[in-house]
Amino acid sequence: MLFDIIIKSFWSGIAAIGFAILFNVPRRTLLAIFTLGALGGLIKFTAMKLDVGIVFSSFLGATVIGFIAIQMAHMRKSPPLVFSIPSVIPMVPGFFAYKMMLGLIALTNMENTDTYIQTLIETVNSGAKMMFVLISLGTGVAIPMLLTRKESIKKSQYNKKKKAVT
Amino acid sequence: MKTLKEDAQSVGNILIEVGALLMSSGANSNRIRVTLERMARGLGYGTELLITHRALMLTIVEKDHQHFFSRLKRTSPHGVNFSIVSGISHLSWNVLEQKWTVAQISEEIQRLKAIPHYPRLVVLALVGMAGAAFCNIFGGGYIEMSVAFVATVAGLFVRQEAMRVKFNPYLCVFFAAFTASFIAGLAELFQIGAQPDKAFATSVLFLVPGVPLINSVTDLLEGNIQNGMVRAISGLMIAFSIAIGLFSVRMILNF
Incomplete structure (x- = not known):
């Protein structure tokens, strides 16, 4: 079971790298993005195994990514979003979006009341999951910046030395 | 002064x-x-x-x-x-x-x-790997992952070509989704792999509008409500284009 989670986390990292390349990130950030993607996956899948639920699991994963992305931003000299966006994309609930769209189309030509209600329940469920996972990903990534209440990471507490320069 | x-x-x-x-x-x-x-x-x-x-x-x-x-x-x-x-x-x-x-x-x-983009082959290969990775995350085996890899590479190639000849961006996404899901759909039609539906659903995930959707939430949180809404709608348009691509394939292949 643990092995399964680690394998999935590894592939989350690979997916993050794929998107990083698509978004043309600077080369020095690639390894950090792989690590962050895998770490986010590890946290999300572990939380889901512990029955936390997909929305809160994704939120946990994204929040950790958000915090570490700030540290990485100092180490690799790039803004945090360069690290956080490719890393959370493997958690984007594409499968639920697909199931919701599938359900919506199925509903357009269905007459039997019982199957209609069954499909409706599944569609609404997938759609709600998709929406809340997306919101939790966006919020999770933004939380570190909201908590430090600074406009730029360069002014945050992690970097007091440079603050003296300005 | x-x-x-x-x-x-x-x-x-x-x-x-x-x-x-x-x-x-x-x-x-x-x-x-x-x-x-x-x-x-x-x-x-x-x-x-x-x-x-x-x-x-x-x-x-x-x-x-x-x-x-x-x-x-x-x-x-x-x-x-x-x-x-x-x-x-x-x-x-x-x-x-x-x-x-x-x-x-x-x-x-x-x-x-x-500053140049990454070489095209590198982009195609690594985004293909990302497609295979999604397939693994959603529970596909190695055969399904290979199908997702091929489908993703083909889809991204079509998208790049469509962008190059300056099609409407949503239409580019539609072409890409159609190509990718058509290849994965053929695999499903011929029953390649144990769960071909996983490859079908994950073959188009490289198109998900991650940047507009995440930026949308960030903008909304920071009080840029208008921009947040605009980004959300543009993300939804992309998602909708992907869905239309998928359904065209389902209609053609009839499953």
Whole structure:
């Protein structure tokens, strides 16, 4: 079971790298993005195994990514979003979006009341999951910046030395 | 009265160019505002900004409030490029801390624009790996992962080609989704692998509009409600194009 989670986390990292390349990130950030993607996956899948639920699991994963992305931003000299966006994309609930769209189309030509209600329940469920996972990903990534209440990471507490320069 | 080194017009022109570049490279609204204000402060001006998805309006004011310069600029179509976002972040600090001049800024912008993308084969291969990775995450085996890899590579290739001949961006996504899911759908038709539906559902995930959707939530949280809504809708349009691609294939292959 643990092995399964680690394998999935590894592939989350690979997916993050794929998107990083698509978004043309600077080369020095690639390894950090792989690590962050895998770490986010590890946290999300572990939380889901512990029955936390997909929305809160994704939120946990994204929040950790958000915090570490700030540290990485100092180490690799790039803004945090360069690290956080490719890393959370493997958690984007594409499968639920697909199931919701599938359900919506199925509903357009269905007459039997019982199957209609069954499909409706599944569609609404997938759609709600998709929406809340997306919101939790966006919020999770933004939380570190909201908590430090600074406009730029360069002014945050992690970097007091440079603050003296300005 | 101290005279400024740079005249308002050239400062305004360069700042609005930086802002437009940031918007089309995938920065969120707050980052654009903070970056431009920082650069203007470094050059000795105050700024007021109106940021929208497809146009920027900038007014810069001299410190003595006697002269100002305003300009409206349309941003180019969006294509995510984090090398530019990262480079402009460095640039803005150089302007503030090392007092870069307008000439230096414009030189740096030309350099950033010229930074090459990753080689096409690398992009295709790694995004293909990402497609296979999604398939694994959603529980596909190695055969399904190979199908997802091939489908993703083909889909991305079609998207790149469609972008090159300047199709409507949503239509590009539709073509890509159609190609990818058609290949995965053929695998499902011939029952290749144990769970071919996993490959079918994950073959189009490389198209998910991650940047608009995540930036949308960030913008909404930071009070840029209009931009957040616009980004959400544009993300939904992309998702809708993907769905239409999938359903065309399901209708054609009839399952």
